[in-house]
Amino acid sequence: MSLDAAADAGTAAITVNGLTVALGDAARARRLSDWLRHELGLTGTKTGCDAGDCGACTVLLDGAPVCACLTPLGQAAGRSVTTVEGLDRAGMARLQDAFLRHGATQCGICTPGMLMAAAALLAREPHPDRAQVETALAGVLCRCTGYAKIIDAVLDAGRPAEPPGSRALGARIARLDGPPRVTGRARYGADEIPPSCLTVRAIRSPHPHADFAFGDLAAWAAARPWVAAVLTAADIPGRNRFGVIPPFADQPALAEGRARFRGEAVAIVVGEPGPTEMADLSDFPVRWTPLPAITDPAAAAAAEPLHPDRPQNLLTAGRVRRGDVAAAMAGAAHVVEGTMRTAFVEHSPIEPEAGVAWLDGDMLVIRASTQAPAMDRDDTAAVLGLPPERVRTIPSACGGGFGTKLDLSVQPLIGLAALRTGRPCRMVYTRTESMQATTKRHPGRLRARIGADQAGRLVALDFDAEFDTGAYASWGPTVANRVPVHATGPYRFAAVRAEARARHTNNPVAGAFRGFGVPQGALCLETLLDPLAEACGLDRLEFRILNALRDGDATATGQVLRGVGIGECLRALRPHWADALAEAEAANATARGPLRRGVGVASCWYGCGNTSLPNPSTVRIGITPEGRPVLHQGATDIGQGSDTVITQIAAEALGLPVDAFTLVGPDTLLTPDCGKTSASRQTYVTGRAAAAAARALRAQILRLANAGDEARLSLGEGGLCVTDAAGTRPVPLGPAGPDGYALRAEESYDPPTTALDADGQGTPYAVYGWGAQMAEVEVDTALGTVRVLRITAAHDLGRVVNPLLAEGQIEGGIAQGLGLALMEEYLPDRTENLHDYLIPTIGDMPDIVPILIEVPDPEGPFGAKGLGEHALIPTAPAILNAVRHATGVRPDRVPLLPHRLREALR
Amino acid sequence: MDPQTLDPQAAYHRPGDLDAALRLMAALRPTVLAGGTDLFPATQRPALTGPVLDITAIAGLSGIAETDGGMRIGAATRWSAIAGAPLPAALEALRQAAREVGAVQIQNAGTIGGNLCNASPAADGVPPLLACGAEVELASLRGRRRLPLAAFITGPRRTALAPDEIMTAVILPRAGLAGRSAFLKLGARRHLVISIAMVAVRVECAGGRIGRAAIAVGACSAVARRLPAVEAALAGQPLEAPVIDPAAVAAALAPIDDARASAEYRSLAAAELIGRALAMAIGPEREAA
Helix, strand or coil: CCHHHHHHHCCCEEEECCEEEECCCCCCCEEHHHHHHHCCCCCCCCCCCCCCCCCCCEEEECCEEEEHHHCEHHHHCCCEEECHHHCCCCCCHHHHHHHHHCCCCCCCCCHHHHHHHHHHHHHHCCCCCHHHHHHHHCCCCCCCCCCHHHHHHHHCCCCCCCCCCCCCCCCCCCCCCCHHHHHCCCCECCCCCCCCCEEEEEEECCCCCEEEEECCHHHHHHCCCCEEEEEEHHHCCCCCCECCCHHHCCECCCCCCEECCCCCEEEEEEECHHHHHHCCHHHCCEEEEECCCCCCHHHCCCCCCCCCCCHHHEEEEEEEEECCHHHHHHCCCEEEEEEEECCCEECCCCCCCEEEEEEECCEEEEEECCCCHHHHHHHHHHHHCCCHHHEEECCCECCCCCCHHHCCCCHHHHHHHHHHHCCCEEEECCHHHHHHHCCEECCEEEEEEEEECCCCCEEEEEEEEEEEEECCCCCHHHHHHHHHHHCCCCECCCEEEEEEEEEECCCCCECCCCCCCHHHHHHHHHHHHHHHHHHCCCCHHHHHHHHECCCCCECCCCCECCCCCHHHHHHHHHHHHHHHHHHHHHHHHHCCCCEEEEEEEEEEEEECCCCCCCCCEEEEEEECCCCCEEEECCCCCCCCCHHHHHHHHHHHHHCCCHHHCEEECCCCCCCCCCCCCCCCCHHHHHHHHHHHHHHHHHHHHHHHHCCCCCCEEEEECCEEEEEECCEEEECCCCCCCCCCCCEEEEEEECCCCCCCCCCCCCCCCCCEEEEEEEEEEEEECCCCEEEEEEEEEEEECCCCCCHHHHHHHHHHHHHHHHHHHHCCCCCCCCCCCCCCCCCCCHHHCCEEEEEEECCCCCCCHHHCCCCCCHHHCCHHHHHHHHHHHHHCCCCCECCCCHHHHHHHHC | CCHHHCCHHHHEECCCCHHHHHHHHHHHCCEEECCCCCCCCCCCCCECCCCEEECCCCCCCCCEEECCCEEEEECCCEHHHHHHCCCCHHHHHHHHHHCCCCCHHHHCCCEHHHHHHHCCCCCCCHHHHHCCCCEEEEEECCEEEEEEHHHHEEECCEECCCCCCEEEEEEEEHHHHCCEEEEEEECCCCCCCCCCEEEEEEEEEECCEEEEEEEEEECCCCCCEECHHHHHHHCCCECCCCCCCHHHHHHHCCCCCCCCCCHHHHHHHHHHHHHHHHHHHHHHHHHHC
């Protein structure tokens, strides 16, 4: 090769998307990804791990896919690089269109990598088969989609775009915020890089529990001219305690003399980007004095409290009691009991936490990746000693959240740095930092005893769960309260005693993760229902149908339900169940090797919104003098599709097409508070607020036009018109007010719930969603490995607002449920990256058959219910039940790693 | 290194010929960079700190060639080149391993020499090469030398590479290119796994029986190793149902308990995988018989 001389002489160039770019004096040992993003501004190339594990940074080097994070600039010299920004030019516009049409992009952070890997395949094989697609895309991790729609899109990439079909409520429309996600234009937390911004890096505890003291920070900083500031807890002007549930707020933004978990931040270094990012901070002047650490939750109750006001390390406990469990159990014809143990699970959004803060006059602006802009604003303001109105949060595009981006991460640190330096300050967590410092799914040790009568009716449940909530409160109280309420699953029990406790340890902070503890509870309950069904002599699916909640039934909290869809979901599985059982039986009858097939089923129910606490959403819609509706919508779309779904609901209620709407927000300055994107609440709660605002606005319009409610609205050349029996006429909108709108409406909605009493009696949620999934697996009994072949998933959405997005939620939930069941286990200091911590790849996913059920909920907008978390809950227990069906062994611990199953099979 | 002193031009060298590279090795003792798939993950910095010697432009260091004595694979040959090359049936295990070294992005970057020099106990390239009796060629200004691969890797992340040496090639002696081979890798997920256990099996068959068998197991001991006793027990066994003694496999390994699997499981899985890889390797022979 002749590149050597050129490269070493510093004269080489790279062709990027067809343009020749001189390398100049750029360091040749620099990651190509870093150069593309920071020197060329091509932030469409995403970095998720800087280790070649996630593939988000895939670019084409002379047509071949490589990870740009592993490619030294020197090896790209003299060659051609294609990034997502150059896909169109490379003739791949149809591929991008197919991604939109098939719903293959959710949060969108993996989309550039997926597109590039697919483009390389399509360039050499224009008509690939499914196996070729899977092999070509295997190096890119997706945490949202479950890969199904990505595969479909690549297989269908040859088809030209077609004109959009129906756009009504219930139509299969592509996500409205999709186009920037397939072109690389969407700006995520790490993509906003203002000129003259400083870089923030954190110093973190290497110990799970340690006291610390700083040396001479001023001297250390003075010796490094690139350092703008070194900041510690002593520099925090406000209350150095944050937390998502104000009465439990206990987590310092920077620890004060004692670190309580590995990865806790104790100081930040703020400096000029290049040298700060290259600096070795291992000589930072901090002395650690390790303390005994509680890492085993079983020892927590007897250990010295991490927080003096929480004896026995008990954060909180929740319980539900109804009926006489002892008597009911004593009278039961059949009783089973068992335990379940679950692990820390890391959300692993492919986008690590990232954001930038700057001062706009005396307003501190924070643009970061988040699920909860208004909570971020309030908590950051409190830490920084500012009134909330002096903090503005503008969520960036969010590259995956799943619960972990409900808590503060970079916000108070970049805010503090910006306040102290007066310059824009930017922070991007490394993958390791993201894994160490952010919340996890609560590990649980659960136990249940279940009784049924002679006829197979469930009569008693005795349920107990102990959760490791880690060092700080986060969402621990929510988990402890939500789990007992959901302990029964969607089944009728005559008597229930359910208790859950969240206990502190020096382990990672456990917080919110899709389902808030309910998946752990379902693992325990559902894997005991199978042996109970058999003891009753009933088919496992029919046993569940027999006991499924129905309209008019009371739950264990005494709430009488309406719009109950679990029976419909379970019955929808019947034909699939019969086929699958027959298929498995036939396969096992002729099996000669170690492979055995099995079929399992499990259900879910899930209350949408906060548990017995207010969680209102407020939506504002304006009509411009030209007649265009503008939707101010504060719900963050973290990939699940709220931008699209809320617009569809507003459009239906207003009576104008989706495409007529302009979207504003979320932005705490421009949009009212729509609460957090969690608890499967946006479609329901924000949807209700949007429908109310749209109806109020429609009433104003019709009044102005002197038309009745049956009139039709339209938006055309002549502006906004009404059509009724009297004909079509323009609406006399009048001039704009100070807000720019001729008309406006703002409405709030808060779910009608009640507090739970000491026995957990009350109405914790106003709407529930329902689902049931059936798993078909193949177990390698010699190696203890499990291959999931198919998941049939029936979910009741009340009213399907957008089937394309709904299927995406189901497929993505199943992927995370599969990970929970079979591979995911976060161990501090051992799995702090995406090659030791395993999440499902494209090759691990089964066929997924979604079945959408509509049993309208009287409270939901147009009958709609939440779905986001539901989809994850039944997957893991259905897989475990299928493993038991195949092998006769009930696994009592997840993840069911090969060695654990093999051990159980002995 | 203080970032202020990092001179981007001086820190990175990408010579086109081996002599220049060896002079740099002698003078600078730089970090040797090939595919970057181990060096970049080991740092969270946006660039490698120097001095760095990038060996991927060195003439003659990439490519696969037949030689009088067997075959020679340049140390900087990328895994995708190995996966796509016409290779004899004895190297089928190597090809299969090449296709499972990460995904295509990693295969397009990672090199066979880098895999060996990194000396991970779970390096995918090692068992197939051990099963072929591979040697490595090392060069320095002091001269060239050859070592059996088994002698080159001295421990987890430790090799016999001298500080001024570069690995230039993997040498496959003719004797190791006979027969057929197969590779199996076991992890808790389908793609991109650091394996719990992996095996490579090469067999030479004659007259409906196994003549010679070479078996290597990775990720079940500090360094991947051959299993001579298990190999010996296979010699002369019928192709139809060769028997592997799990106890003999376990005795030959020294697996550890870690987050991925228990030691006991690793031994058991290795024995099972050997049996399956053996069946894969002798399948075509059996059909022909």
